[in-house]
Amino acid sequence: MKIIMKSTLLAFAIMLTMGNGFSQEKKVKKLSDDERMEWWRDAKFGMFIHWGAYSIIGGERGEKIAGGGAEWAMDKLDYTIEEYEKFPAMFNPELFNADDWVKMAKDAGMKYIVITSKHHDGFGLWDSKVSNYDIMDASPFKRDIIKELAEASRKQGIKFGVYHSIVDWHHPQAQGNLYPNYNAGQKDQTVVNPEFPQYYKNYLKPQVKELLTNYGDIDVVWFDGDWIADYTTEMGKEMYGFIRDMQPNTIINNRVDKGRKGMEGMDMEGNFAGDFGTPEQEIPATGIDEDWEACMTMNGTWGYKPDDTKWKSSEDLIQKLVDIVSKGGNFLLNIGPDGYGRFPSQSIRRLKALGDWTDANGEAVYGAKASPFDMPEWGRYTSKDGVIYAHIFNWPEDGKLKLNKAIKLKKASFLSNTEANISLDKTSEGVILQLPETSKEEFVTVVKLSL
CATH class of the missing domain: 3.20.20.80 (Glycosidases)
Known part of the structure; x- marks a missing residue:
């Protein structure tokens, strides 16, 4: 068997002679x-x-x-x-x-x-x-x-x-x-x-x-x-x-x-x-x-x-x-x-x-936290700084997106299309968003929910 390995003594000799190459010289603040x-x-x-x-x-x-x-x-x-x-x-x-x-x-x-x-x-x-x-x-x-x-x-x-x-x-x-x-x-x-x-x-x-x-x-x-x-x-x-x-x-x-x-x-x-x-x-x-x-x-x-x-x-x-x-x-x-x-x-x-x-x-996504709600059938929620983000995987055929009833909504807007309007319908089962079809994205559409 051909062994491509230097001897232990040589390895440690090199480690000793390299000096600064094998030491952390700078003082690092321990976080x-x-x-x-x-x-x-x-x-x-x-x-x-x-x-x-x-x-x-x-x-x-x-x-x-x-x-x-x-x-x-x-x-x-x-x-x-x-x-x-x-x-x-x-x-x-x-x-x-x-x-x-x-x-x-x-x-x-x-x-x-x-x-x-x-x-x-x-x-x-x-x-x-x-x-x-x-x-x-x-x-x-x-x-x-x-x-x-x-x-x-x-x-x-x-x-x-x-x-x-x-x-x-x-x-x-x-x-x-x-x-x-x-x-x-x-x-x-x-x-x-x-x-x-x-x-x-x-x-x-x-x-x-x-x-x-x-x-x-x-x-x-x-x-x-x-x-x-x-x-x-x-x-x-x-x-x-x-x-x-x-x-x-x-x-x-x-x-x-x-x-x-x-x-x-x-x-x-x-x-x-x-x-x-x-x-x-x-x-x-x-x-x-x-x-x-x-x-x-x-x-x-x-x-x-x-x-x-x-x-x-x-x-x-x-x-x-x-x-x-x-x-x-x-x-x-x-x-x-x-x-x-x-x-x-x-x-x-x-x-x-x-x-x-x-x-x-x-x-x-960046800096976002886990969803405080169960997974909806249409996608996922993420949260950050008091805002909930609704990630739509499955666009509703009638354009009506039902939110978790625990969400007390102030405003809804598309993350990548801020000009589009989203109408809100507050029901006893929770808020329902009426989504314009023209705002549907190719893979995942994100709606920003201000609480």
Whole structure:
């Protein structure tokens, strides 16, 4: 087995000699939890980016297609470590432009970005001194992607975060000794690597430290791979404190620990580390009185997979954004760029539709709170600063929109068409709005309700 890893002694020698590169020199005001979470709670909408060596595979190997996400190609398509190492050596995305990526996110109405610094395959998108299995050493590209995206995000006023996998199919002290089923530990908790504590101490933590000390403020740290038995709740709590010591105001998801209930994403009963829950590919049926963020794909895969053509419509994505906000959550919507560094055209079209809608209706989303009312049949409510916003998914055939009877209405107006008149009919069952058909929008129409 070819192991692309520097020795532990060399790694720590480098950490010691780099000095300021591995220390937080500036004094940072430590915010309270509510202050620290404020920007994230107001942002509501972010971009997830799954990108790496797997993006040139596209989820296919001969006639075989990876089931599930294409980012799992190493496991699902039965690549040995030596076979898979050929893909980082070919990963040369010359069309990647960090400024363009961030601009597309910003134009779509997204307020933050989370990029995969290292997925389960173990290949890093930054200049790591702990390992040479990264973009600078194992790839011909030789540009620090995390650095470029972090700088582009700050320049355009977008918050920046990193996804980091606890799992590592390449490292021999993690899952790199489990071929042909690198992820056996997901379903069988008896499958462990007794050397995992050394990987955690000498590789995982030092790489996280690089990301938290060499790239300025990291606004979100998004962990994954918490399901393996090797990773313990004690490790998770230690990792959480380790990060907060370096960057006290960073926000960290609950997958840093062992508490989440599967795809539901929220924590079990108990004392677990993490700042927000992570429902995956699903939206809770009702609101949750905790911070949470639903992460979703635009089609069915996180990584680039041209064979997957089951794209969610722009209407569906906009309605999902509204549904999530109405229940008090955030929406982290995924993009899977190809191996050249391009967003798929299907993703670009949907980002454009989301941007057009949020340009007109963002007031009802950013900084909005969960609905104080049950979900109406015709759509959703959000609230902000004493105002209720009615998001109409299903336009009433007769133009009559019945509001919750608890709403004491003063005035109603369309958010994107302030010139249109809405007549009010106050009944014993509640206020009924008479909506002019000419004000119906393509995907979701928003009515501002002044109380």
